[in-house]
Amino acid sequence: MNASIDVRGQSAAADPRLAGRALKRVAFSEAQIAARVAELGREITAFYPDDDLLVLGLLKGSFIFLSDLVRQIARPLHVDFLVASSYGDATVSSGTVRLLYDPETELEGKHILLVEDIVDSGRTLQKLVELLGDRRPKSLEICALLHKHIATHLDHPVRFVGFDAPEEFLVGYGLDHAEHFRHVPYVASLQ
Numbered sequence: 001m002n003a004s005i006d007v008r009g010q011s012a013a014a015d016p017r018l019a020g021r022a023l024k025r026v027a028f029s030e031a032q033i034a035a036r037v038a039e040l041g042r043e044i045t046a047f048y049p050d051d052d053l054l055v056l057g058l059l060k061g062s063f064i065f066l067s068d069l070v071r072q073i074a075r076p077l078h079v080d081f082l083v084a085s086s087y088g089d090a091t092v093s094s095g096t097v098r099l100l101y102d103p104e105t106e107l108e109g110k111h112i113l114l115v116e117d118i119v120d121s122g123r124t125l126q127k128l129v130e131l132l133g134d135r136r137p138k139s140l141e142i143c144a145l146l147h148k149h150i151a152t153h154l155d156h157p158v159r160f161v162g163f164d165a166p167e168e169f170l171v172g173y174g175l176d177h178a179e180h181f182r183h184v185p186y187v188a189s190l191q
């Protein structure tokens, strides 16, 4: 295992969750994430004027972020999920975003907040924004924990961003590589 120690006070070496798999360095520690998620919750609470907010979590990657984030939003809301996949076991997008589950909730006339773990190539977001836009929501905003800022073809701004992310493949706090590392409580670069 690579024994590099994180400069932000958390180490990915000697973490029993990794089962001997190497991670290069911690990019965002548990404490940093918790503080930023609380700030995002305050920003989102202040942003929405009335009661019909539907928070749509994009699975699988957003499952931890979403569950932490909604507990920091101090207003009524509903939660539903979308499931999409494009990476499989790879560290680059396959280019095809497969929608595996579509929410049953009526979206028309509602404020929708789509919650993503990471915006990388932007393909996933672009496809979902087109799909959700067709359902005539009252508003559609995006909240992403991590944004690599390399997407060139996003029609819709990402209104709420947790952290600007390095151009490295990141895992932990919901993000996987070949389904490993989702339960790691910090975000680390793979290699």
Ligand SMILES: O=P(O)(O)OC[C@H]1O[C@H](OP(=O)(O)OP(=O)(O)O)[C@H](O)[C@@H]1O
Residues within 6 Å of the ligand: 058, 059, 060, 061, 062, 084, 085, 086, 087, 088, 093, 116, 117, 118, 119, 120, 121, 122, 123, 124, 125, 175, 176
């Ligand atoms: O901006 P993009 O290049 O499209 O990448 C971002 C998306 O890719 C990942 O999903 P993945 O296909 O790995 O599915 P998962 O959430 O189940 O891990 C990630 O969780 C985002 O949803």
Ligand code: HPA
Residues within 6 Å of the ligand: 087, 118, 119, 120, 121, 168, 169, 170, 171, 175, 176, 177
């Ligand atoms: O950096 C990443 N890590 C995990 N999943 C991802 N999906 C797109 N980019 C990433």
Ligand SMILES: [Mg+2]
Residues within 6 Å of the ligand: 061, 087, 088, 175, 176, 177
């Ligand atoms: Mg994935």
